[in-house]
Amino acid sequence: MGTVSLIGALTGIATHILLYRVGEWDLAAPSIVSTYIILSITLLTLDWTNSFTITTSLGPGWAKQLVLTHITAVYTSMILYRAFFHRLRQFPGPFLARISNFYATYLSAKRLQLFEETERLHKVHGDYVRLGPTELSIINPEAVVALYGPQSQLAKGPWYHVIHPRVSLQTERDKKEHARRRKVWDQGFSSKAIRTYEPRITKYTTQLTSAISQTLDTEINVSKYFNYYSFDVMGDMAFGKSFDMLLNGEDTYFLTSLHADMTSIGLFGHLTWLFPFFKGIPGLNWQYKRFWEFLDGLVGGRVMNEPAVPDVFSWLLRDYNDRPKTAQAQLNLHGDSYLIVVAGSDTTAATLSIIFLYLAANPPLAKQLQSLLDSLPDLSHKNLIEVDLLDGIINEALRLHPAVPSGTQRVTPPEGVTVGGVHIPGGVIVQCPVYSVFRDERNFEKPTEFLPTRWTTEQHLVKNKAVFIPFNAGPYSCAGKQLALMELRCVTAGLMKQFDVTLAEGTSLEEVLGKLRDTFTLVVPELEVVFRRRG
């Protein structure tokens, strides 16, 4: 090997071992690529023009040779290290998953059902599966509390850079800052605040019921209506006005943009270094820029119009106004307004679709629920929380089809963490795919059956309640859980009180489940049903 190749190889190996191997580089990816391009062009120009005496002595083509050997050495070092010497080498998993995150991306891209793909990997490899070079998927029952419980020392992973440079409460990775911001959000979701939201929920539940009553006896894709409902409610909570999709019967720009974004996140969520390119490259980023300009407009409008009854955004705005108005604080406020809609729309819509899928497929269960609803003086939320079967149905929907099925990403602290007797080194990305955990026989008896009574009269069917965290647990758990439950109860009760629901002809439970998609949040693209007025 000549001197130039030797220098290229040594600098390549050193750059990988000393630099890229340690720390996170996702956000710096565009700067790294630009640096390489500028350096390479400079060296190639020096070579081509024979500018320095020292370079002329190297012979023509030295720059190309240097750049190529350097890049080849970086990748060779990376591949060999990841395949054979990585601190996760003793954990099983597909060989290609060790090498690159492109493997998990390939699994997602197959059918956007990463939760199913991960489930298959766990069946082959056991409780701990290497899903990426530095990433483990864990279904050991002890992992849930260890990773997400109140005592967990784990932090949020690099996935949470997803809306960078905006940082919402959900994407806040700094623990202290997250705790400070979470206190503000919690005021917006206190029991008192939630009670004041009930008239809004009732308003949109009535709009939903009336939209559905115009379709009686015909087949409709009810998933679309649930999407409209959950977006309209969250539009009201975040921007002081509904998106009016239930009234107009049309998708809004916000909904189509968000769904396109979530599909990209579902596809490329394991290649987080790609996101800065999507956002930064002119031409590629026009949709991104257009969306955030649109959102800026919504926030601006909301800031000028404080609603008579405070909404969730009121609390965030108050905190923003009480603190120094930095550019980052403004970005974060916009990130938070986005989060209200993102967190509260698809999750609720998907869960409603799953609930109605099982009710439509199970007439005796629907009748049982209806007779309990008939016995209530009215459908106010305080009465609905007394109907155990309603909560049992909601819990079973969330257990079999959790709204965030592949789980949420965490990073182990430098000293590592021990889970189920297995030590996981520091700086490792870990997650519990709750879809699999909730279907594990160690945690639930008859795990694949939809049995609402496991939460009411047959509680022995729940073997390990601690793992049941559809809203996550600990400091990063869902801030809007109580609001979500209120929506799920009110909509399910409101519709079932008035209508019977059946699956449309040619639609089966299995067929609908086969079409579920994992875009970080669960998506139920189509659920064809028929509503009929109850006799």
Ligand code: HEM
């Ligand atoms: C069925 C409905 C819902 C489910 C299953 C659900 C589930 C979850 C889960 C699993 C997380 C953790 C995400 C993570 O760690 O990355 C989360 C976070 C969050 N959810 Fe929900 N959610 C639902 C509805 C709502 C609603 C209606 C809101 C209201 C705006 C909401 C607001 C939030 C917020 C603000 C966070 C971030 C919390 C934090 O990081 O401190 N969610 N949710």
